Amino acid sequence: MDFKLEVIEIPVADVDRAKEFYKGLGWREDADFTTGPDFRVVQLTPPGSPASVIFGTNVTAAAPGSAQGLMLVVDDVEAARADLADRGVAVSGVFHDASGVFHRAGTETRVDGPAPDRQSYCSFLSFDDPDGNAWLVQEVTTRLPGR
Template identity: 50%
Template sequence: MNLKLELIVLPVSDVDRARAFYEQAGFRLDLDKAANEQWRAVHLTPPGSEASIMFGSGLTSAAPGSVQGLYLITPDIDQARADLVGRGIAVSEVFHDDKGLVYHGHGGGGITHDGPGQGRVAGPHPERADYGSFATFSDPDGNGWVLQEVKNRAPGR
């Protein structure tokens, strides 16, 4: 069986504001369609991605900003961060983990670190290890994104 992630629905409070944010971040607009006053779908795709996001009216009952830990993989985290910042997007500084990599979504904050003594250390991973350097940003509602540097994907990916 071959399955690919195609679409993630994001809960937002203001569809036009969210559309403007994601277009500013460089996402490609694929669709903006309203069937009536209660239903509208906006579909956008991150640059270089095969998977997309969708938000709108009448699409989900989830609370705006409740989606966390959306990973965008990039071969050059410094360049990706600089591009987003140049587009006016507030992005954290690049960081790496001080111990093991155990991440999960956390309301309002993007990623968190589990276990004693684990946390964010300023700068990219010292060896620039794949999957080891991060930066975070959020959309206007607080849906949390993580940039992660990966030059060589794990086998089978």
């Protein structure tokens, strides 16, 4: 039985502001449905992604901005950083973890710049949406076996 990740709910305070932000990243609008004054759902998909995000009115009970560690994957983290900055996003510099492995929570072990050998899975950048939902962008150039 395949279990495919299709949609992630993200909590936002202002649906229109969030929609404008994510569309400004170049994400495709898949849906914007309203069934009355107390329910609206918006779905957007990042370029090249099989998974989408949804947000809206009464879509989730989570506090706006409480989603952390949302991950996007790119094949060139420096180009991704330039693209996001060109779109007006307040984006971190490229970083890697001091241990040389996957990033840790917080910023204490972040080292400026991509991983020294540009090892796949080890270089990152971060940004937040207008509500504070936290995104990481990870560089993956060679996938692990089975991926």
